[in-house]
Amino acid sequence: xxxxxxxxxxxxxxxxxxxxxxxxxxxxxxxxxxxxxxxxxxxxxxxxxxxxxxxxxxxxxxxxxxxxxxxxxxxxxxxxxxxxxxxxxxxxxxxxxxxxxxxxxxxxxxxxxxxxxxxxxxxxxxxxxxxxxxxxxxxxxxxxxxxxxxxxxxxxxxxxxxxxxxxxxxxxxxxxxxxxxxxxxxxxxxxxxxxxxxxxxxxxxxxxxxxxxxxxxxxxxxxxxxxxxxxxxxxxxxxxxxxxx
Ligand code: OAD
Numbered sequence: 001x002x003x004x005x006x007x008x009x010x011x012x013x014x015x016x017x018x019x020x021x022x023x024x025x026x027x028x029x030x031x032x033x034x035x036x037x038x039x040x041x042x043x044x045x046x047x048x049x050x051x052x053x054x055x056x057x058x059x060x061x062x063x064x065x066x067x068x069x070x071x072x073x074x075x076x077x078x079x080x081x082x083x084x085x086x087x088x089x090x091x092x093x094x095x096x097x098x099x100x101x102x103x104x105x106x107x108x109x110x111x112x113x114x115x116x117x118x119x120x121x122x123x124x125x126x127x128x129x130x131x132x133x134x135x136x137x138x139x140x141x142x143x144x145x146x147x148x149x150x151x152x153x154x155x156x157x158x159x160x161x162x163x164x165x166x167x168x169x170x171x172x173x174x175x176x177x178x179x180x181x182x183x184x185x186x187x188x189x190x191x192x193x194x195x196x197x198x199x200x201x202x203x204x205x206x207x208x209x210x211x212x213x214x215x216x217x218x219x220x221x222x223x224x225x226x227x228x229x230x231x232x233x234x235x236x237x238x239x240x241x242x243x244x245x
Contacts, residue, residue, distance in 0.1 A: 010236070013238055018097075018098075018181070020175055021098075021099045022182065022183065022185065022187070022194070023108070024102045024185070024188065024189075025038075025103060025187070026038075026186020026212060026213075026230060027185050029186065031081050031084075032074075033103075033105050033107070036188075046067065048160050049160075052064075052157075052159045052160055053159045053160045054159060054161060061154070065154075068123065072123055072124075075106070078105075080107050081230075083185070084107060086234040087111070087234070090238060097115065098116075102120050102194055106124050117168060122156060123155065123157065126154065127153065128149060130149055133147055133149070177204045182198065182208045198221045199221060207223050207224070208222045208224075209225070210222040211226045212225075213227060213229055
């Protein structure tokens with residue numbers, strides 16, 4: 001079933017037990033964080049081969065770290081939008097709800113969401129490739145570019161060519177298999193394993209919903225598709241009580 005924003009029904013989340021919201025860059029777009037592949041997308045302005053892979057970091061760590069500092073400064077200027085708020089309130093009513101995100105910007109957590117699985121790591125954490133030390137680092141500039149052991153610290157993010165954290169994938173997969181409602185928001189669905197998540201949810205019997213202003217490679221796999229922006233569709237479609245009720 002396809003729905004066009006303006007004439008569709010709401011989704012009554014009370015009818016569902018386990019709920020998963022799966023988010024991509026489009027979730028943060030209305031906050032002002034650029035997407036990767038759309039108009040003005042990051043990969044149109046930068047070559048990931050130069051700023052978002054281990055090879056680039058090995059060649060010129062400072063250039064890669066400075067690129068990520070620019071992203072941090074841009075994200076710090078952005079604020080969560082109404083759509084993030086809907087997810088926060090849904091979690092308050094459904095504490096077992098989970099957000100699985102490909103986003104590294106931390107906007108769900110800044111909005112107040114608690115149960116967030118970050119598939120691609122975080123812009124706000126560094127790790128040492130030599131000794132494995134991890135450090136939270138939340139300012140516009142990194143506090144230090146190097147570890148106590150002397151190695152360059154790298155952003156704790158899944159870059160192109162990196163393996164995803166197996167424990168994180170296992171947690172995400174388990175959560176999706178067990179869900180009754182799977183809502184995909186703002187992802188082009190081209191990056192694996194995330195691209196396989198709707199299929200996984202369907203196989204487990206979940207009702208699958210997509211929120212995206214554009215058709216995606218995955219649209220045909222959903223039971224219900226809302227064509228529109230996250231900040232408009234989520235408050236209009238997901239019926240929840242008013243805050244505090
Ligand atoms: P993309 O940039 O590939 O796709 C963003 C999607 O968001 C597109 O389908 C848009 O149509 C949609 N969109 C745009 N504005 C929207 C809005 N206001 N509301 C809802 N949807 C909107 O981003 P991702 O699918 O998240 O990985 O990309 C997946 C991964 O590829 C990223 O995590 C990143 C990237 O390379 C790494 O960096 C490892």
